[in-house]
Amino acid sequence: MQRWKQYGGLLGLFAAFLAAGYWGFTATGGALPYAKRSAKALQRGVQESGGSLVDFGRGIVVAGPIRKGGMMIEFAAIVLVLVTLGIGLYIYVDRYSGFDDREPPVS
Amino acid sequence: MNLTGLVGIIAGPLLGALIALVVNIFSAALGHGAVGLLGANTLVNASEAIVAYYAFKTLMRMDWDVFPASASAATLGLSARAFLMGAIIIISGVNGSALPRGDLTIAVAGLVGLNLGVAVIEGILTGFIIQFLASVRPDLVDLADRDTQEEPTGVTA
Numbered sequence: 339m340q341r342w343k344q345y346g347g348l349l350g351l352f353a354a355f356l357a358a359g360y361w362g363f364t365a366t367g368g369a370l371p372y373a374k375r376s377a378k379a380l381q382r383g384v385q386e387s388g389g390s391l392v393d394f395g396r397g398i399v400v401a402g403p404i405r406k407g408g409m410m411i412e413f414a415a416i417v418l419v420l421v422t423l424g425i426g427l428y429i430y431v432d433r434y435s436g437f438d439d440r441e442p443p444v445s
Numbered sequence: 446m447n448l449t450g451l452v453g454i455i456a457g458p459l460l461g462a463l464i465a466l467v468v469n470i471f472s473a474a475l476g477h478g479a480v481g482l483l484g485a486n487t488l489v490n491a492s493e494a495i496v497a498y499y500a501f502k503t504l505m506r507m508d509w510d511v512f513p514a515s516a517s518a519a520t521l522g523l524s525a526r527a528f529l530m531g532a533i534i535i536i537s538g539v540n541g542s543a544l545p546r547g548d549l550t551i552a553v554a555g556l557v558g559l560n561l562g563v564a565v566i567e568g569i570l571t572g573f574i575i576q577f578l579a580s581v582r583p584d585l586v587d588l589a590d591r592d593t594q595e596e597p598t599g600v601t602a
Contacts (some may be wrong), residue, residue: 341510
């Protein structure tokens with residue numbers, strides 16, 4: 339199948355789901371931690387939306403046990419390791435497995 | 446986000462469902478979920494793995510590239526899971542909630558919609574991971590017979 343159709347389909351799917359996600363986000367209370375969001379939505383039904391989608395003053399919401407347990411540095415270290423690993427794997431694939439036209443390495 | 450779609454694509458529907466059960470048992474032991482919810486949680490997670498697997502196979506048969514096929518498959522799997530989750534909550538009702546069934550349906554629809562938005566992120570991640578696996582170990586995703594690398598053209602030494 340033609341490549342533009344594949345990626346067009348994928349982008350259409352993503353656009354529809356992101357629109358549904360945005361509606362769900364605002365309909366269930368806007369910027370809220372997930373547990374509070376579920377409790378609020380399920381106990382009282384959908385409320386008028388509150389809070390913005392992007393709220394820099396809110397900061398990054400990290401799960402309570404990590405934040406309150408004083409493990410933010412460890413958490414940040416794990417995030418850093420995973421990001422480094424991900425970028426490393428991407429570079430590895432890009433260089434050595436050849437999705438491009440370069441000649442594969444002689445084995 | 447637990448990458449169950451990825452598990453389904455790699456391990457297949459049967460093993461994927463089994464893995465969902467084992468993961469949920471461990472999760473319940475750690476207090477994430479509950480023993481009483483084991484059946485519902487496993488059903489929800491297994492549906493994600495099964496739908497992702499068959500969607501991936503179908504799209505690959507339609508000669509899609511690995512990334513769009515796996516990203517779409519994982520996103521579709523997650524949407525199936527979100528709808529099943531919503532259906533289970535609506536059918537079983539919520540303890541301690543006095544919401545009538547109609548209002549509960551609307552409330553749950555909001556949560557399902559939110560899950561669909563998050564599904565996009567997991568779909569993209571799954572696409573990248575499967576593309577990586579297909580390039581280094583095509584046999585893991587049953588693509589050994591498929592040409593994932595460009596053949597060198599012309600005369601080589």
